[in-house]
Amino acid sequence: MKPSQPTLFDGDRMDLSDAIEITANSLRAYAERYNYWAIAFSGGKDSSALLTVVAYLIASGRVPRPKKLIVLYADTRMELPPLHATAMILLEEVRALGVETRIVLPELDDRFFVYMLGRGVPPPSNTFRWCTAQIKIEPMLAALKSLRDEAGEKFLMLTGVRLGESAVRDARIALSCSKNGAECGQGWFQEATPESVADTLAPILHWRVCLVWDWLMEADLTDKFGFHFSTKLVAHCYGGDEAVEINARTGCVGCNLASRDVALERVLQYPQWKHLQPLMELRPLYAEMKLPKNRLRKDGTEARRDGTLVSKPCRMSPLTLEARMEFLDRLLSIQKRASVDLINSVEEVRIRELIAAQTWPRGWKGSEQLASIPFANVNPDGSVQPNLEGIL
Ligand code: SF4
Structure with a gap:
């Protein structure tokens, strides 16, 4: 020490x-x-x-x-x-x-x-x-x-x-x-x-x-x-x-919640782990996934059981099917270049199956509009603000 x-x-x-x-x-x-x-x-x-x-x-x-x-x-x-x-x-x-x-x-x-x-x-x-x-x-x-x-x-x-x-x-x-x-x-x-x-x-x-x-x-x-x-x-x-x-810690590789992937940066300094360099692409890739062009948006009518509007009636959420296919390919490329097992063959088959079956998170149908299309923002009180783009 x-x-x-x-x-x-x-x-x-x-x-x-x-x-x-x-x-x-x-x-x-x-x-x-x-x-x-x-x-x-x-x-x-x-x-x-x-x-x-x-x-x-x-x-x-x-x-x-x-x-x-x-x-x-x-x-x-x-x-x-x-x-x-x-x-x-x-x-x-x-x-x-x-x-x-x-x-x-x-x-x-x-x-x-x-x-x-x-x-x-x-x-x-x-x-x-x-x-x-x-x-x-x-x-x-x-x-x-x-x-x-x-x-x-x-x-x-x-x-x-x-x-x-x-x-x-x-x-x-x-x-x-x-x-x-x-x-x-x-x-x-x-x-x-x-x-x-x-x-x-x-x-x-x-x-x-x-x-x-x-x-x-x-x-x-x-x-x-x-x-x-x-x-x-x-x-x-x-x-x-x-x-x-x-006060070192580690979490998942490329954790999107940390400000930096310090643990990965550290292991990349060792020659035997240099091949993991492509994993540094994970965090920027997650940031790209979150862009409006890759996601769907609610149309401002989403309401609670009592009929009142939810707190974000124009919220943005799931990844489009096309974006998922594109990001799957890019993740497989990172995995190959880094010689690691991020997505194994069973997981890849399951991802493709779920995409083919047009699977969406609860509360989404897939027919919602693309989040990057200009939209009139609806506030929780029902008032409308015209043409806002790409804001959660
Ligand atoms: S991605 Fe980050 S926040 Fe999520 S489980 Fe892993 S370490 Fe925790």
Whole structure:
């Protein structure tokens, strides 16, 4: 780690071995109360640290082995490719230590590109964020509920939630947004797992972010802890030492809600991931998708059940069928040039099927006018403003 200016209080700071001991104690305190333990693994830094430290503590005998430890990996299909590849390696490494692993995928029609191109829903935005629940939270909740049914009893869910070093950060942990240091959706999920499904324990709650980086770097050294985990790769995806200073986070590749795709920019600096450069085209492509020329618009008569007009009677929403075909081709080209799997063959077939069947989001017929055609804007009170163009 980068050297920092020592302070009077440095002697009282917890080091990695103290932190691991407290983690072991908290796991031991719960070990006998639950037969089944589960980890909802996202592949991010805290989640990777949690997964590997728990596997290490059990394998080394410092914590009794539960009847079953099951790791559920939330594969959104939108992860940064190096993080996804690393998650796969970590899953293999913990499997070798007797941990059961399962991959949780969103339903085919709910996946990011299938939903967007097949159904025509525009890319997510800060005012219309449909993605987090659909590709991250709901599939994991469904997997946990089925795990609960399988086990026949409530299990213990281990989460990678950590307390920050300030009250503001602690409050932010409860949120699920890409605006803070948590992975998108992770905070919400970890706070909101239904009590009937699992009780939750956060065994790395007390770890500061620098301890997470220390663990990710040191767990990769076999001689340090006696077990090897490929955790250094995770730290690299976040920028290694530098990440300590930038409160690094990752979300979906090309996330349209972040101001920049910092994680992608960072991995592109490594020669082995230079081939991912075409993925930088994703965000501009989403911006283009949102242009009026690619979308339909309501005609100003949309009303609620009580007959009053909705708040935006001339709102713009779905992507036209032609735009969807065009953007599908462009995404397939990005995928080919970047040598990654954004849209697999099953998803591509489904997107084409949905487009051929003229599938529209709920409340749309496809007969609405093109949003780029000049229109008379209708206000919620019914008053009309003539000829406005291309404004939501
Ligand atoms: S990271 Fe971005 S695109 Fe992915 S689920 Fe979160 S908000 Fe949506």
